[in-house]
Amino acid sequence: xxxxxxxxxxxxxxxxxxxxxxxxxxxxxxxxxxxxxxxxxxxxxxxxxxxxxxxxxxxxxxxxxxxxxxxxxxxxxxxxxxxxxxxxxxxxxxxxxxxxxxxxxxxxxxxxxxxxxxxxxxxxxxxxxxxxxxxxxxxxxxxxxxxxxxxxxxxxxxxxxxxxxxxxxxxxxxxxxxxxxxxxxxxxxxxxx
Numbered sequence: 185x186x187x188x189x190x191x192x193x194x195x196x197x198x199x200x201x202x203x204x205x206x207x208x209x210x211x212x213x214x215x216x217x218x219x220x221x222x223x224x225x226x227x228x229x230x231x232x233x234x235x236x237x238x239x240x241x242x243x244x245x246x247x248x249x250x251x252x253x254x255x256x257x258x259x260x261x262x263x264x265x266x267x268x269x270x271x272x273x274x275x276x277x278x279x280x281x282x283x284x285x286x287x288x289x290x291x292x293x294x295x296x297x298x299x300x301x302x303x304x305x306x307x308x309x310x311x312x313x314x315x316x317x318x319x320x321x322x323x324x325x326x327x328x329x330x331x332x333x334x335x336x337x338x339x340x341x342x343x344x345x346x347x348x349x350x351x352x353x354x355x356x357x358x359x360x361x362x363x364x365x366x367x368x369x370x371x372x373x374x375x376x377x
Contacts, residue, residue: 189297192319193289198347199326200285203230204278205347206333210340212274216267219336226336227277228267229329231255234281235265236325240318241288245301249287251280292319 207215207226215227235256238249255264268277297316304311313321338344345351356364 188316189292189319192316192323193292196319196323196326197285199323199330200233200281202347203233203326203330203333204281206330206337207274207278208348209343210337214340215274217340218267219339223263223267224332224336225267226333226340227274228265229333229336230281231268231272231277232265233326233329234277234284237288237322238284239305240303240322241284241291244303244313244318245291245295245299245315247287247291247294249284251283288322291315 207230210226216225218225235253238251238253239256241247242249253265254260268274292315295315297314297319299315301313301315301318302311303313303318306313334344345353
């Protein structure tokens with residue numbers, strides 16, 4: 185079980201780092217830009233993941249995150265965790281995310297995979313969980329939003345890849361990528377209605 189916990193934790197750490205890397209080198213405007221019709225933006229993804237990780241690795245296991253997260257309070261604006269207000273800086277959100285990591289990592293280190301907790305915001309018939317389930321849940325949640333961040337970053341400035349040191353993409357130049365995209369577009373147009 186220890187090996188499985190270590191493996192899940194390592195994947196979670198890698199996903200966190202990939203998400204943070206997507207902000208590197210961008211302006212404050214670009215990290216806040218709503219790039220989809222539903223407002224998805226890079227800094228908001230980080231704020232959201234900090235918020236949910238604080239709950240899942242905190243309150244769920246009787247280890248509440250010590251800082252208030254007012255955007256999660258009852259009566260808070262809908263989607264308040266999905267964007268940074270003008271008063272919330274990049275550094276504040278990054279620092280919050282890292283403090284939540286530390287808190288989450290302490291919970292993961294302190295508990296066995298079969299340790300039980302309760303997710304108060306889930307339906308009663310399914311809110312009893314194990315650390316294993318929450319680790320898998322948060323790994324999926326983090327990777328899902330890291331994928332969103334991949335696309336958002338590519339839309340902003342064309343930067344793509346897993347991390348600064350591990351692109352995870354074929355080694356193509358800009359002309360090759362344009363030709364590849366053009367070929368896909370031509371194929372898609374064959375199916376236009």
